[in-house]
Amino acid sequence: MPNHPTSNTLHDTPDIAVVGAGIIGVASALQLARRGLRVVVIDQQDPGRGASYGNAGHLATEQVFPIADLSILKRLPAMLMDPMGPLRLDWKYMPRALPWFARLLLNLRPTPYQRTVAGIRALNESSLGAWNRLLKEIARPDLLKEDGSLLVFERPDSQQAIDALLARLHGQHVPVDRWQASAVREAAPQLSEHLQGGLFFPRTGHFLDPYQVVSELVHAARLSGVQFLKQRVEGGHLEQGGVSLITDQGRATARQVLIACGAHSAKLTAALTGKKVPLDTERGYHLMLPHEHGRLPFAVTSLERKFIMTPMSDGLRLAGTVEFAGLERPPSMERAWQLHRLSKGLFKRDLNADAATPWMGFRPSLPDSLPIIDKVCDGKVLLAFGHQHLGLTQAAITAELIGQLAVPGTATGTHGLPSIEAYRLQRF
Known part of the structure; x- marks a missing residue:
């Protein structure tokens, strides 16, 4: 598709411009197009090449608690001192991060x-159904393996932590089964026999190739008339008839705009709404092992080692480390290779890291661990960002919510949607 400056006139102005071609932006664009809107998606990268490319691939409906709790105060020295720790705060980024962490506390x-947990749970409880509907619509239900996931623990003294977590999950009505060591060995016989047991989550699943999911949605969106422009949005302002966006290749206008560019959403949100949102980024790493097939039947997370292993069509993906260092600092790929070291001892035979590829991406995170999903500025601006590490999980349900906000009353089927009250922009 040619990437030339746009000079939209009234008759060819799209109904909505989606800024961001990640999983949330693309899924939303498809929803909007199928509700009869003319849609253009604008991103400086090819679709799905940002955080959506390298996520863990886990449909994490069980993760209803934020990643941080009050123990983060005790962990702060380790976060600063240990460059390979599972949760790291870069020294040089600390002055900029402190206000965000203060709001998190x-x-x-x-x-x-409690409001955060209720908000996460409301989206997660609707996520699996929304994904099934979306994948059925594009005739690709095979992309999702709806076969559960497992949290394992190794040390006998971790039993108390497992029991406490199980009680909290039951309190939030999360489907979960306690597995003894024998059940773990039966389901995943290549895991080490010294594992003590775990928690199995039957209402979860994993994607065989997260990037392919985006690609298939892009294909369906193009067939529905969505146009994709490879341009960098540098700013914008509201006009009487809609929104004007300034890109590196000219000006683009639309009657509405959806800001769904993940960790890069704050600047455009401020320009269009006047609201400065406290958006930061969790820098996430993964290590892809192309020679590892058949080791695991589903995603497995280690309680003590705090990372996840997801079987995919291209191998086994190790992911889960979080780093707060902003958008500008170069990645520390040693953190990705640390994931392979963490896997040692979890299997009867160590994983093969030959030809492994490391990756880093930006997860957009707000201090209350909830996304912003809203329609503001007299309906001219829609917002869908800040999903932290649950962007893939919550993408399909977020797209349905955005579709309903943009074109009220056009939802198909009888499924209910969560209320957006907890996710509104005005909470900041």
Whole structure:
């Protein structure tokens, strides 16, 4: 598709411009097009080449708690001192990160924390059904393996932590089964026999290739009339008839805009709404092992080692490390290779890391661990970003919510949608 400056006139102005071609932007674009809107998607990268490319591939509906709790205060020295720790704060980024962390700590108080958990759970409970509907619509249900996931533990003294987590999950009505060591060995016989047991989550699954999921949605969106432009959006402003976006190749106008560019969403949101959102980024790493097939039947997470292993069509993906260092610093790929070291001892035979490829991407994160999903500025601006490490999980349900916000009353089927009250922009 040619990438030339746009000079839209009224008769060819799209109904909505989606800024961001990740999983959330593309899924939303498809929803909007199927509701009768003319849609253009704008991104400086090819679709799906940002955080959507390298996520863990886990449909993590069981993860209803934020990644941080009050123990983060005790862990702060380790976060600063250990460059290979599972949760790291870069020294040089600390001055910029402190205000964000201060707001995070305020959101760990009982009332806001409960509000966060309720908000995450509402999206996650609807996510699997939304994904099944979306994949059925594009005739690719085979992309999702709906076969559960497993959290394992190794040390006998971790039993207390497992029991506490199980009680909390039951309290949130998360489907979960306690597995003894024998059940773990039966389901995943290549795992080490010293594992003590785990928790199995039957209402989860994993994607065989997250990038292919985006690619298939792009294909379906193009067939539905969605146009994709490879341009960098540098700013914008509201006009009487809609929104004007300034790109590196000219000006693009639309009657509405959807900001869905993940960790890069804050600047455009401020330009269009006047609201400065406290958006930061969790830099996530993965290591892809192309020679590892058949080791695991489903995604497996280690309680003590704090990382996840997901079987995919191209091998086994190790993921899960979080780093706070902003958008500008170069990646520390040693953190990706650390994932292979963490896997040692979890299998009867160590994983083969020959020809392994490391990766780093930006997960957009807000201090209350909830995304922003909203329609503001008299309906001219829609927002869908800040899903932290649950962007893949919550993409399909977010797209349905955006479709309903853009074109109320056009939802198909009888499925209900979560209320967006917890995700509105005005909470900041």
